Amino acid sequence: MDEIDRRLLALLQKDGRRASADLAKVIGLSVSATNERVRKLLDSGAVRAIEAIVEPASVGFGVTAFVFVDLDYAFSEEKFVLAASSFKEVLELHHVTGSHSYMLKVRERTNADLNGFIVSSLKRLQGVRSTETLIALETVKETMVLPL
Structure with missing residues (x-):
């Protein structure tokens, strides 16, 4: 896990619904590269799930x-x-x-x-x-x- 993955995790923790294009823009990668990193974080178990938090x-x-x-x-x-x-x-x-x-x-x-x-x-x-x-x-x- 590198610094880009950590930044991506921090962004996803704040808003798991954030658009891929927005994530890509913030971390400085293409949309496809960003999506691939998110998929790898999910597959590795670093991200358990992206879900709604109900009050x-x-x-x-x-x-x-x-x-x-x-x-x-x-x-x-x-x-x-x-x-x-x-x-x-x-x-x-x-x-x-x-x-x-x-x-x-x-x-x-x-x-x-x-x-x-x-x-x-x-x-x-x-x-x-x-x-x-x-x-x-x-x-x-x-x-x-x-x-x-």
Whole structure:
């Protein structure tokens, strides 16, 4: 990955819908060369996807929670990861250091929905010993943009 790729990544992070001609003009390459670089960034996995970022509250998802999960390691950690990853409510799943095993970022419409998900789905997974939930009162900053 060279400096041109880094500049291209920075531009795509700010606006993934930016026209190829505009990207090419800014980075100083032809449109075809720019498109080829974007394709290579996608194929290599450097760019996971180019997609719309939906404002959760505008579509009714008013609750953001971080759920810490403690596992009983007598059970399969891989099965937990596979099952937890499959829940549509789970936006992020992180293996963490400290006193907990995993941290999940969960979005739900209401606190009742969040409670239902935790009680009926998450806590029923084999190996889940306990959970601790923190509800975000306000999201001040949320980004996927890396400081390239």
